[in-house]
Amino acid sequence: MTDIEARLDAYIEEHRERFLEELFVFLRQPSISTRDEGMGECAEMLAGLMRDVGIETRIIETPRHPIVYGEIFKDANAPTVLVYGHYDVQPPEPLDLWTSPPFEPEIRNGKIYGRGTSDNKAQIFVYVKTMEALRAVTGDVPLNIKFIYEGEEEIGSPNLEPFIRENKEMLKADLAYFSDSHIHESGRPIVILGLKGMLYVELTARGASTDQHSMRATGVPNAAWKLTWALNTLKAPDNKVAIPGFYDDVRPLTNLERDTVAQIPVDEKELLTYFGIDRFLPGRVQDGYYYNLVAEPTCNIAGLDSGYTGPGSKTVLPSVARAKIDMRLVPDQRPEDIMKKLRAHLDAEGYADIEIEEFNHLIPSRTPIDNPALPVIVGALRDSYGKEPIVFPNIGGAGPNYVFTDILEQPCFVVPHATHDQANHAPDESMDLEGFFNGIRTGVRIFPRLATALVRN
């Protein structure tokens, strides 16, 4: 460890309690993008926190939720890193399954519990405090940094791509970098080179024009049965998606990617216990948990709703039935192509009258595994965590990495600091306390090292 890095670590340790207090204020502010709850207030709060550490920050409006954009300018010849993240969170329901209220963060057993703790508020706040520490200890941030903190990640980032397309010059950088998802369950840090794409749809089946008394079930079609039969044609119990052509454009892993995946340590027994299941679903090509998480697309029922779902019994013949379905895509699948194949499949199976509404879509992305920034990032992580990092060619989570890799043509690295039991998108979401501080310790190492490694000749 350099002397400077030791002083940076000491600064972080010294201001630990204040960093947490500031983070808790940020966590208490709801920012539920899908329901438009608290979004403007949260953007203003984040901008204030960024300005407090010397980041020149603006709130840039979009058609729905604003982007909080910040810049630190070193000089025109210095390398530039584009830091991305999101301040919006998932809805907290079901509320009765939370141990403490979702927007009243609480520390228990070394974790901060609350909605949006790990996904993504603590993990974006890391870079705010990284800037503070670098400035306070070294008097300087040694390269140019641009921050894009958006408010629409949990609803599929509909306005990020237009923003990126319209601001290509402003957003020029040597690489894109951000913290989301989680480190390995062994506690080893990871670097993620790719995120999955997404097609999120709602299927609506209809029967009679209104709900009917269920005695009429001998003759009147039931929307819930129609939906059940239609869903059954999408995926069978063998776990293979049965939409014709669904797997056509799945890009096989390269040999290096496959070897890298094979090096990911895994205790499948421990994972099974964590999930509370007996066995993992069968894979299409092979059965490894990580191989499938990295290489395979999904077709997941995220919600089913029809008829009477309250307490007790009601003998109703439902006129409407709905399924929310998210399909996580891998390179080189394209959401619009999968949408067409889904429509054609339902038509061919006799379900032309089932409506498909698209809620959002994302193109999958995977940064080349031989990029020269990768060893720098791996080295910084190794030093701050004291553990050997693991590289993922991509992970199971979806995200808008294609806007960096495809539109801005920047390699994109995701470096998580949450733990695998973070329960993001679920009740009792948490952020590991040490993950939060490891994030800042990684930040104060990685930016100076990238400044040196990427310097223009």
Place this chain on the structure above:
Amino acid sequence: MTDIEARLDAYIEEHRERFLEELFVFLRQPSISTRDEGMGECAEMLAGLMRDVGIETRIIETPRHPIVYGEIFKDANAPTVLVYGHYDVQPPEPLDLWTSPPFEPEIRNGKIYGRGTSDNKAQIFVYVKTMEALRAVTGDVPLNIKFIYEGEEEIGSPNLEPFIRENKEMLKADLAYFSDSHIHESGRPIVILGLKGMLYVELTARGASTDQHSMRATGVPNAAWKLTWALNTLKAPDNKVAIPGFYDDVRPLTNLERDTVAQIPVDEKELLTYFGIDRFLPGRVQDGYYYNLVAEPTCNIAGLDSGYTGPGSKTVLPSVARAKIDMRLVPDQRPEDIMKKLRAHLDAEGYADIEIEEFNHLIPSRTPIDNPALPVIVGALRDSYGKEPIVFPNIGGAGPNYVFTDILEQPCFVVPHATHDQANHAPDESMDLEGFFNGIRTGVRIFPRLATALVRN
């Protein structure tokens, strides 16, 4: 028409507005048995209305909702009719589909709109006003009448059978009689000789121990998929129930029953328009709407619930999925036997871990079509409606007729006065105004005629 019958009709006409005012007070009182809403209050109100017309009335407690029991005693040698009905109603949801609030009855286009109007409050109030008219005009009710108005019909009448078994002597009668369901869509009155049975269950499928981020869908089982696949094994798009042995005990219609069903007039095109569908589901034996309604059992999905069902998108992998299913049974199917077959089928199909909770069950029943009271009832209906009655060996609705036919060993006749577009169990339930008054006009004819026809020799 006899002179007496003319005077009875005149009395009914004269007191029309008051009868409606009294009925509306009764309709405004919620009585949702499945949620225990307003049940005690409604029982008290009904008892008061019955006492007002000289019915000796008691409220008899059961383990859940009370039975309102009343008697009019003529003499020990007079015939006795047991009048049955229910004062409980279905939940009104979804509330946003009601034109006027469910518990604020309103007359529009000759119909009274509100929850419980046709099913069953107006149709039980008919007999209260029948007693009033008979007493006022003739000074007498010419036979013995016993009233059982229960509060648990919409939840499967769990306490009716014990009540009947414990009170066989008190409930002795020559026949059981009640008004529920609806007249034919042509406007012709009907007599129903049988009701279907019922097995209402909730299936619960489970995956991981808690909801998961849907990125884990490559490996972690999804409860909604499991439920979908399991439901798909219960009934295929051909509309035949696929549970082995489900149809084993279905009693074929006798020749007379089959001929009687064939005489039921039907305008299938009009029915299709009413339901807003293109065609009826295919039948197991034949395709007639009424043949199937009378002769065939059902397996109906009444509710589906899993994962996120709110607005917008949420990428969750549900740990629990539930389906409410009602199966309407015909003689000689037995709910406990069907339950065993369902469990065995799910086990055999690999769904031994899907839980089945029984909410309620009813044994099906069918009164012999050659009973001597039938022509008396048909004659009275013909005179009060001025239209030829139609006889149904049974209908699609379920009900506890077996307690009369099997336990009390009484023939049981159901004589509806609601119209087919009553929308019972659905939003905008209604009771036809003329149906209500036809009910009273039928009542004042049928009891005196039965008194004569059934007199003991």
